[in-house]
Amino acid sequence: MSKGITSRAEDYSQWYNELVAKADLAEHSAVRGCMVIKPYGYSIWEKMQAALDKMFKDTGHTNAYFPLFIPKSFFTKEASHVEGFATECAVVTHYRLKNDGNGNIIVDEDAKLEEELIVRPTSETIIWNTYRGWVQSYRDLPILVNQWANVVRWEMRTRLFLRTAEFLWQEGHTAHATSGEAIEEAERMLEVYADFAENWLAVPVIRGIKTPNERFAGAVETYCIEALMQDGKALQAGTSHFLGQNFAKAFDVKFTSKEGKLEHVWATSWGVSTRLVGALIMSHSDDQGLVLPPKLAPIQVVIVPIHKTDDDLARIGQFADGLIAKLKSKNISVKYDDRDTQRPGFKFAEYEMKGVPVRIALGARDLENNTVEIARRDTREKQTISQEGLDLYIENLLTEIQQNIYNKALEFRTQNTREANSYEEFKKALDETPGFISAHWDGTPETEQKIKEETKATIRCIPLNNKKEEGVCIYSGKPSSQRVLFARAY
Amino acid sequence: MSKGITSRAEDYSQWYNELVAKADLAEHSAVRGCMVIKPYGYSIWEKMQAALDKMFKDTGHTNAYFPLFIPKSFFTKEASHVEGFATECAVVTHYRLKNDGNGNIIVDEDAKLEEELIVRPTSETIIWNTYRGWVQSYRDLPILVNQWANVVRWEMRTRLFLRTAEFLWQEGHTAHATSGEAIEEAERMLEVYADFAENWLAVPVIRGIKTPNERFAGAVETYCIEALMQDGKALQAGTSHFLGQNFAKAFDVKFTSKEGKLEHVWATSWGVSTRLVGALIMSHSDDQGLVLPPKLAPIQVVIVPIHKTDDDLARIGQFADGLIAKLKSKNISVKYDDRDTQRPGFKFAEYEMKGVPVRIALGARDLENNTVEIARRDTREKQTISQEGLDLYIENLLTEIQQNIYNKALEFRTQNTREANSYEEFKKALDETPGFISAHWDGTPETEQKIKEETKATIRCIPLNNKKEEGVCIYSGKPSSQRVLFARAY
Numbered sequence: 001m002s003k004g005i006t007s008r009a010e011d012y013s014q015w016y017n018e019l020v021a022k023a024d025l026a027e028h029s030a031v032r033g034c035m036v037i038k039p040y041g042y043s044i045w046e047k048m049q050a051a052l053d054k055m056f057k058d059t060g061h062t063n064a065y066f067p068l069f070i071p072k073s074f075f076t077k078e079a080s081h082v083e084g085f086a087t088e089c090a091v092v093t094h095y096r097l098k099n100d101g102n103g104n105i106i107v108d109e110d111a112k113l114e115e116e117l118i119v120r121p122t123s124e125t126i127i128w129n130t131y132r133g134w135v136q137s138y139r140d141l142p143i144l145v146n147q148w149a150n151v152v153r154w155e156m157r158t159r160l161f162l163r164t165a166e167f168l169w170q171e172g173h174t175a176h177a178t179s180g181e182a183i184e185e186a187e188r189m190l191e192v193y194a195d196f197a198e199n200w201l202a203v204p205v206i207r208g209i210k211t212p213n214e215r216f217a218g219a220v221e222t223y224c225i226e227a228l229m230q231d232g233k234a235l236q237a238g239t240s241h242f243l244g245q246n247f248a249k250a251f252d253v254k255f256t257s258k259e260g261k262l263e264h265v266w267a268t269s270w271g272v273s274t275r276l277v278g279a280l281i282m283s284h285s286d287d288q289g290l291v292l293p294p295k296l297a298p299i300q301v302v303i304v305p306i307h308k309t310d311d312d313l314a315r316i317g318q319f320a321d322g323l324i325a326k327l328k329s330k331n332i333s334v335k336y337d338d339r340d341t342q343r344p345g346f347k348f349a350e351y352e353m354k355g356v357p358v359r360i361a362l363g364a365r366d367l368e369n370n371t372v373e374i375a376r377r378d379t380r381e382k383q384t385i386s387q388e389g390l391d392l393y394i395e396n397l398l399t400e401i402q403q404n405i406y407n408k409a410l411e412f413r414t415q416n417t418r419e420a421n422s423y424e425e426f427k428k429a430l431d432e433t434p435g436f437i438s439a440h441w442d443g444t445p446e447t448e449q450k451i452k453e454e455t456k457a458t459i460r461c462i463p464l465n466n467k468k469e470e471g472v473c474i475y476s477g478k479p480s481s482q483r484v485l486f487a488r489a490y
Numbered sequence: 491m492s493k494g495i496t497s498r499a500e501d502y503s504q505w506y507n508e509l510v511a512k513a514d515l516a517e518h519s520a521v522r523g524c525m526v527i528k529p530y531g532y533s534i535w536e537k538m539q540a541a542l543d544k545m546f547k548d549t550g551h552t553n554a555y556f557p558l559f560i561p562k563s564f565f566t567k568e569a570s571h572v573e574g575f576a577t578e579c580a581v582v583t584h585y586r587l588k589n590d591g592n593g594n595i596i597v598d599e600d601a602k603l604e605e606e607l608i609v610r611p612t613s614e615t616i617i618w619n620t621y622r623g624w625v626q627s628y629r630d631l632p633i634l635v636n637q638w639a640n641v642v643r644w645e646m647r648t649r650l651f652l653r654t655a656e657f658l659w660q661e662g663h664t665a666h667a668t669s670g671e672a673i674e675e676a677e678r679m680l681e682v683y684a685d686f687a688e689n690w691l692a693v694p695v696i697r698g699i700k701t702p703n704e705r706f707a708g709a710v711e712t713y714c715i716e717a718l719m720q721d722g723k724a725l726q727a728g729t730s731h732f733l734g735q736n737f738a739k740a741f742d743v744k745f746t747s748k749e750g751k752l753e754h755v756w757a758t759s760w761g762v763s764t765r766l767v768g769a770l771i772m773s774h775s776d777d778q779g780l781v782l783p784p785k786l787a788p789i790q791v792v793i794v795p796i797h798k799t800d801d802d803l804a805r806i807g808q809f810a811d812g813l814i815a816k817l818k819s820k821n822i823s824v825k826y827d828d829r830d831t832q833r834p835g836f837k838f839a840e841y842e843m844k845g846v847p848v849r850i851a852l853g854a855r856d857l858e859n860n861t862v863e864i865a866r867r868d869t870r871e872k873q874t875i876s877q878e879g880l881d882l883y884i885e886n887l888l889t890e891i892q893q894n895i896y897n898k899a900l901e902f903r904t905q906n907t908r909e910a911n912s913y914e915e916f917k918k919a920l921d922e923t924p925g926f927i928s929a930h931w932d933g934t935p936e937t938e939q940k941i942k943e944e945t946k947a948t949i950r951c952i953p954l955n956n957k958k959e960e961g962v963c964i965y966s967g968k969p970s971s972q973r974v975l976f977a978r979a980y
Contacts, residue, residue, distance in 0.1 A: 029620065030564070031607065034557035036620050039635060042554045064532045067524035068609075068640055068656050069580075072587070074520070076595040086587040090559075091597055092609065093583045095644040097562070097576040105566040107581055107606055116597055117521065119558075119582065119609070130519065130526050139831065145529060150558055150640065154585040166558050341629065 005353075007287040012231040016282060017160070023290045023354050025277070026160045033158040033165030037274065040354065041161075043298035044277055045168065049148065051200050051295070052170065052272070055192050061144040061172060066126050068150075069117035074125040077250040081124065084217020088154040090119040090165075119152040124218060124243070124269055127173045128251040135175060135265055137256045142185070143175040161278030162235075162490050169273035175265045177257065179244070182266035183221075186242040189270040190223040193238035201276065202293035202406035203227045203283045204413055205237055206436070206485060208461025213445050216269075220244035226460045226485065228413045229282040232434025234460045234487035237279050240270035278490075283409050284378075290355030291378055293405050294398040301327060301334040301394060302356045304347050306363035313338065316362050319387075323360075326391040332398065352377060357401050358394060378405050419483070423474045426486070430455055436487050440480035442473035451475055457486045495843075497777040502721040506772060507650070513780045513844050515767070516650045523648040523655030527764065530844065531651075533788035534767055535658065539638065541690050541785070542660065542762070545682050551634045551662060556616050558640075559607035564615040567740040571614065574707020578644040580609040580655075609642040614708060614733070614759055617663045618741040625665060625755055627746050632675070633665040651768030652725075652980050659763035665755045667747065669734070672756035673711075676732040679760040680713040683728035691766065692783035692896035693717045693773045694903055695727055696926070696975060698951025703935050706759075710734035716950045716975065718903045719772040722924025724950045724977035727769050730760035768980070773899050774868075780845030781868055783895050784888040791817060791824040791884060792846045794837050796853035803828065806852050809877075813850075816881040822888065842867065847891050848884060868895050909973070913964045916976070920947055926977050930970035932963035941965055947976045 005018040020026055025041030028034075037045065053063075069092060076082040096111030120126065127145075134140060152166045172189060176182040190207060197205045205225035215222040219241035227237045248254070248264040257263050284291040294300050303323065305316040320336045327334045335356075337347055344361065351359055361373040372390065375382045378401050385393065416435025420426035429437050441447060441459065452458050462484045471480045495508040510516055515531030518524075527535065543553070559582060566572040586601035610616065617635075624630060642656045662679060666672040680697060687695045695715035705712040709731035717727045738744070738754040747753050774781040784790050793813065795806040810826045817824045825846075827837055834851065841849055851863040862880065865872045868891050875883065906925025910916035919927050931937060931949065942948050952974045961970050 027620075027623070029557045029616070031557045031559045031561060031616070034559060036557065037555040039552035039554045043552065045555075046553060062529035062533065063536060064529045065527040065535075065658065067519045067521045067526070068642065069521045069524060071521060072595065072597075075587075082587070082595055086589075086595060089585070089587060090582045090607070091584040091587065092580045093597065094581040095579070097565075097572075097579060097581065097608075099576075105562065105572055105576060107562075107583065117580070118587075126519065126521070130517075133517070152558065168555065 289353030779843030
């Protein structure tokens, strides 16, 4: 922690990159576009996984696992699906290396696969091919399955967590007897994601549906949650798709209904990924480093002893032991850092960089006065308080920090969401004060595309429960019945 | 559950395949050698993961994530490593598909990778290439990292869980300043595996080291745990490798020691996989289906109502609610199966097939008599007992079942471990009463290889803390100082 990082104002993108490195979250690997998620970064992802997994199970889902590879022929069965993914997929063509006789290890051309395998970019095709064997009757439905897995999309421009060739995610794939039930499921899971984003990540999100242009390849309707980052760019934080009968038809998955009729099954899929770690970083962190919501912080409280003598250290350690026991019994994760290789100031900067929500410093004078110095990461405020009831104080403080971080992000979003009533206003807003822009749109893909080309802003979503309002499209001047949400996006 | 499965005596291999299918554990996928782990099978794996993950963390390890792909050049840097894995690896050569103009989706030859990527069969190479950037000084050591991941080995003959082209596993990769510390780590993790096998899977294991022939490709020493299946074949249930400085040298990972000297880092790696699900199945199950140790059973207790009237069902349901609440407070997972689409007999057979440790049947007469009928899966004994203190009874019963399953497996192993003092005896034992055979061996790879070719038996391990005993090799007649453990193996 010898030096700080570039400030957000100076260079937001550079700030992000340096923060990810200095906070020990992730790094680029030797494999193009693939990242190494370092232990500290991975422990945040693990906390996300645990919370989400519980939410999925509480809504009736179970986990399963499907193959990493998808035969090329499956991949191409759903027309818009392959169109969406074909240009960025890793292809396995051989299954063996050999020594060429000169000591070089080369690909063995005798071990060429009859049919190429695609490393899954998403698993609808292999899963629906499997579901064909699982469904005969309405009694076999619904299937409510989730998978935690790695997927690969050969992105040309990558950024740690936000866009990488390989990433970790979960993908839910459900099968239903009716269209209505599938839509209900897609909407339920969107609400789970929104709940998770707001109550765990402390990131307020707009729930909405995507325009046809921005829909998942193969979906009838794509629901999404959209968050606003501190640089005013939007980030899609999760999607839930109503797939209609598209994949059931492509893979011939039928069931006999209660009425004895043979029908195609209805589908949903929904996913969030390690991208959420990127969203988390960019939503809350500051020029001193990471700011983590307590619910996802691997270490919630750190205790740093400030001592001159070994005797001081022993007494501080004794006090710390007692506090740690009390905090652990409240399920608060706490670290006591008595490393003698680093000074307190170094440790303070390190835990600030790593976003530990609460820091306690404790010296010999504190022991005499029955006090501790407590610093919260979110506001960077320090306070000297009594040791009396400290565990309860910390428990409440963590709750308060979680709420405060959310409120701050919500306030930022409110301040950076505005209406534009002309294309001039729209472009000015985008350039001067980026954020969400609520504007009328004529509903055509052509207009959407033009605006995107000219301004790099896309329609993030049509918010759910959108207010109907007569107006005219900012681009074409044609009539419009509602505003949609534009932004430049990650 | 309309019909049973082939008995073990009739055809053990067929019994296994049918059991895996009927108990809804896994199935073959459309991709050669890759399996679909179905929800019930996956939930057993999840329980294994949770227990192991806690054990890893309790011994100071953290999780991280490294790329799925390994550049071919990395893969070939450690000579014996590439030799061990090159003949069975999936190779990615392209990163795009395209439309050939005639409506066919083909591999885009313009998108050929400059360097082929290997889908990781194990991650030593990519991880040690990463560690080079993590280690400068002895202060950066040890690195105690684990990864939960999928890996691919292009096996030609596959069997669900036991041998599949893709499988799930964890791989620990640690880095140390001294040889002694690394050996200690490798031995510590072997003990973690043995503890897990015995106390969770209820599978007794022999702890040992592999002969050079059977060592991991790139290891200096391979520690292993070996279990005995009901057909008398051995199964390697986990390995822990002391890698010496082999990978540090191949990837130039050095550190400055306390004494200021530049030295290569010492390494270990250790892993267990979804293979353990196969070991679990084959160790305990019977001709009626799966037998699960309570600690890994996704459902520990099932309650089946036996009723004639709706009124009966309502009263049984009320009783079940109370019992479920009590069991849940003891962290016992319980399912109440009041499906009206199936008869009790069908349900009994289903839960037997799925290995649910305790089944409670409850009818109107039981309510009158204040009793329940309780059946344990392991012994298939039924008993009518009082409802008084039922939760405590069940809690104790689950502990007893866990222990009983282990004892049974241990007794089986004891009965099926014998000494052979001549090659004739050895071959006879193998054919008539397969199991572990303890025999003298001259310590040469040649003899080991000959015995393998002639009998298909391999040296499973040289047991740790092996008794020294003068003798002569059963094959060569040369002197030997200890017995080693042979078996035919999965």
